[in-house]
Amino acid sequence: xxxxxxxxxxxxxxxxxxxxxxxxxxxARERDSRAWLSALRLPGAERDQAVAxxxxxxxxxxxxxxxxRRAALSYVRGEELDDLALQAADDALVAVLAKLDDYRGASxxxxxxxxxxxxxxxxxxxxxxWQEREVVLEPGAWPLMAGRGESPQGLAExxxxxxxxxxxVDSCLTEHQREVLVGLALNGVPIDVLAxxxxxxxxxxxxxxxxxxxxxRADLGERGFTLDSI
Amino acid sequence: MDKPTNDTILKRVLxxxxxxxxxxxxxxxxxxxxxxELQGAPADVQVxxxxxxxxxxxxxxxEYASLRALVEKGEPDA
Numbered sequence: 580x581x582x583x584x585x586x587x588x589x590x591x592x593x594x595x596x597x598x599x600x601x602x603x604x605x606x607a608r609e610r611d612s613r614a615w616l617s618a619l620r621l622p623g624a625e626r627d628q629a630v631a632x633x634x635x636x637x638x639x640x641x642x643x644x645x646x647x648r649r650a651a652l653s654y655v656r657g658e659e660l661d662d663l664a665l666q667a668a669d670d671a672l673v674a675v676l677a678k679l680d681d682y683r684g685a686s687x688x689x690x691x692x693x694x695x696x697x698x699x700x701x702x703x704x705x706x707x708x709w710q711e712r713e714v715v716l717e718p719g720a721w722p723l724m725a726g727r728g729e730s731p732q733g734l735a736e737x738x739x740x741x742x743x744x745x746x747x748v749d750s751c752l753t754e755h756q757r758e759v760l761v762g763l764a765l766n767g768v769p770i771d772v773l774a775x776x777x778x779x780x781x782x783x784x785x786x787x788x789x790x791x792x793x794x795x796r797a798d799l800g801e802r803g804f805t806l807d808s809i
Numbered sequence: 810m811d812k813p814t815n816d817t818i819l820k821r822v823l824x825x826x827x828x829x830x831x832x833x834x835x836x837x838x839x840x841x842x843x844x845x846e847l848q849g850a851p852a853d854v855q856v857x858x859x860x861x862x863x864x865x866x867x868x869x870x871x872e873y874a875s876l877r878a879l880v881e882k883g884e885p886d887a
Contacts, residue, residue: 636884639885643882647875647878686843686844693840693876697875698836737815744822781868788865792865
């Protein structure tokens with residue numbers, strides 16, 4: 580059986596072109612979920628072909644994601660984005676093959692597989708977009724804008740709420756919760772970028788953000804603020 | 810890029826009011842949620858906490874939107 584390391588080739592990359600040789604299984608476009616699973620679990624040439632087909636599918640998904648985000652990365656060369664898509668597809672292939680037994684059939688196999696390629700690609704794109712940007716975890720001036728159509732009374736109420744949130748951030752949150760909340764929610768740092776800088780995971784950071792938000796909501800509730808519309 | 814409104818800032822800081830999934834659970838159920846939505850099934854009822862998480866996590870929301878668009882489009886061009 581081909582290992583995942585072998586699947587992405589000796590140089591760590593799969594070619595973006597289709598593997599040569601006769602296809603012994605059903606053509607990729609005609610495979611249903613069960614056929615994908617069977618082909619990927621078979622020994623020999625049929626599995627090799629299925630792995631190559633899966634890589635092609637994942638590369639298509641990675642390129643789709645790059646094309647959706649291309650406008651925001653217009654300063655990045657096309658070759659670099661092509662390479663990024665290929666790296667994402669390679670890593671997604673390894674992840675899909677490693678998690679094959681986790682597939683429970685709640686969706687089509689291809690939909691399940693696509694999400695790995697989209698995750699790998701979008702994380703890389705966010706990191707690339709912030710490559711030369713500073714990650715600020717200190718609050719600057721708390722933003723309060725005169726909203727379009729917002730009445731002076733509405734603006735005063737929002738200002739009061741913002742002030743109460745700022746007090747809650749200072750008094751209720753741990754230092755780590757404060758940094759994460761400020762970085763993600765106020766300063767707009769993408770979660771994968773912050774996870775990378777803080778050497779942690781998206782899941783762990785979001786849990787911290789979730790707990791911080793919960794504390795703030797409870798604090799505001801205790802101080803009589805109604806948050807029904809937020 | 811437009812500056813965020815006060816409402817957007819408050820939503821970002823306070824997050825969703827309803828119970829939500831966390832990122833790992835969201836990733837696990839994202840494919841199921843997208844297909845249910847596209848079938849017109851009550852995805853928010855069958856995958857509880859997904860909608861609230863997608864409101865609170867911009868990264869997961871981007872990936873949700875991409876997966877939905879990709880599945881709607883059909884097979885991508887490699």
